[in-house]
Amino acid sequence: SQTIHQWPATLVQPVGSPLSLECTVEGTSNPNLYWYRQAAGRGLQLLFYSVGIGQISSEVPQNLSASRPQDRQFILSSKKLLLSDSGFYLCAWRGGGKESNYGYTFGSGTRLTVV
Amino acid sequence: GESVGLHLPTLSVQEGDNSIINCAYSNSASDYFIWYKQESGKGPQFIIDIRSNMDKRQGQRVTVLLNKTVKHLSLQIAATQPGDSAVYFCAEIRWTDSSYKLIFGSGTRLLVRP
Numbered sequence: 001s002q003t004i005h006q007w008p009a010t011l012v013q014p015v016g017s018p019l020s021l022e023c024t025v026e027g028t029s030n031p032n033l034y035w036y037r038q039a040a041g042r043g044l045q046l047l048f049y050s051v052g053i054g055q056i057s058s059e060v061p062q063n064l065s066a067s068r069p070q071d072r073q074f075i076l077s078s079k080k081l082l083l084s085d086s087g088f089y090l091c092a093w094r095g096g097g098k099e100s101n102y103g104y105t106f107g108s109g110t111r112l113t114v115v
Numbered sequence: 116g117e118s119v120g121l122h123l124p125t126l127s128v129q130e131g132d133n134s135i136i137n138c139a140y141s142n143s144a145s146d147y148f149i150w151y152k153q154e155s156g157k158g159p160q161f162i163i164d165i166r167s168n169m170d171k172r173q174g175q176r177v178t179v180l181l182n183k184t185v186k187h188l189s190l191q192i193a194a195t196q197p198g199d200s201a202v203y204f205c206a207e208i209r210w211t212d213s214s215y216k217l218i219f220g221s222g223t224r225l226l227v228r229p
Contacts, residue, residue: 032214041123043204044159044219051214090158094215103149104206104217106158 002027006091006107013114019064019078021110023091026072031093033074034104035066038088050074086114123202125224134192138205138220143186145207149217150179150190153202162190162203188220200227 003026013019025031032051036044046059048066056066063082067075074091091107128134140148146167151159165172165179165188172179178191188205205220 034217036219043123043222046216046218049214049216057212057214092158092217094217103161103164105161109156109158111156 002093002105004091004093004105004107006089006110008110009108010111011113013081013112015083015114016080019076019081019085019112021076021089021091021112023074023076023107024072025074025093028072028093030071033068034092034094035074035076036090036092036106038090038109040087044090048076081114083114086112088112123222123224125226127226127228128195129228130195130197132195134190134195134199134225136190136192136203136223136225138188138190138223140186140188140205140207140220142207142209142218143183145209145218147208148179148181148188149206149208150177150188151204151206151219152199153204153222155201159204192225195225195227197227197229200225 005024007022034049035047037047038044048056048058050056050068053068053071063085064076064078089110089112092104094104126136149164150162152162153159163174163177163179165181170181176193180189190203192199202222202224204222206217209216
């Protein structure tokens with residue numbers, strides 16, 4: 001069966017420090033991968049998505065970047081965190097291909113607090 | 116970017132009553148819709164989905180209704196239980212730029228009173 005792992009679960013970082021959040025998927029190949037951010041008490045905002053290794057699409061201009069060094073690994077990064085980067089970050093995957101209508105599966109999330 | 120930044124409305128229901136959560140979507144080209152349940156501090160969990168060529172789909176204690184004319188989606192929960200308390204999001208799937216994108220609608224917080 002397919003599983004998705006995200007870590008760490010919580011993170012407190014000072015303003016100006018770097019960030020690296022990792023997401024990995026098991027039990028599938030060539031998944032579409034996504035990073036979402038959720039501010040407290042609000043909806044989910046799509047940040048990045050990837051349809052393959054090295055392929056990253058950004059949805060919103062921001063202080064963050066994403067990379068996909070391996071088929072089932074998706075990394076969210078920042079060189080210098082801002083206070084506004086605080087939030088709940090969620091990784092998600094779905095089966096690839098236009099004909100596929102698999103539902104998205106979400107990781108357990110990382111709660112980032114920038115202080 | 117496409118996102119929802121609205122403060123979440125709250126629906127309060129008595130345990131045992133039926134709940135109806137509503138959602139409006141924006142893109143008439145979307146062909147697939149999903150309802151998610153999100154408990155505090157956790158990722159969203161799939162509840163039920165519906166294709167755009169359908170107007171109703173039923174699951175266990177849940178029913179999703181789709182009205183494409185007014186671009187409206189609803190989730191009905193029968194005999195609401197305390198464990199149903201959570202935030203509920205509707206989402207639409209769009210095929211753009213050679214990829215599916217899951218775009219979330221406005222969430223609703225469901226509180227179940229004992």
